[in-house]
Amino acid sequence: MANEQFITIRGRLTGPPELRFTPSGAAVANFTIAANARQFDKQSNEWKDKEAIFWRCSAWKEMAENVSESLDKGMAVIALAELESRSYETTSGEKRTVTEARIESIGPDLRWVSAQVNRAQRQGIGNDGFGGNTSQNGDGADPWGAPANTGNGWT
Secondary structure, X not given: OOOOOEEEEEEEEOOOOEEEEOXXXXXXXXXXXXXXXXXXEOOOOEEEEOOOEEEEXXXXXXXXXXXXXXXXXXXXXXXXXXXXXXXXXXXXXXXXXXXXXXXXXXXXXXXXXXXXXXXXXXXXXXXXXXXXXXXXXXXXXXXXXXXXXXXXXXX
């Protein structure tokens, strides 16, 4: 993990995430983020959109399920991703290379929306989200958990 190169992608989902499962049972969500910047044109004195870049993305395991349950077409997101290239040959014999973004972290872009955050509870996942126990005393209690209606905005 020491030599990973990450990029930040900020944009909107072009469609709903497609959740599927590998033969071994691992969840994977595939989706596309369209990212386009704006620049100010001094001659026309107005903002203009640059051409969009479409990032094909994949999220794995528990994050894949969270993405498919939480995000939808048109939502503004910010994602941290590692780029991966792979080569393949088409049925007609052409060699092609594609670059995809393997998502490490993703969430709504709070510049445009507000969000209600809920801790995911899935079978086989511990309180820390990695299968481990977040409690220092080993009782499984969440030390970051707050009672309902505390006014902290988290549930």
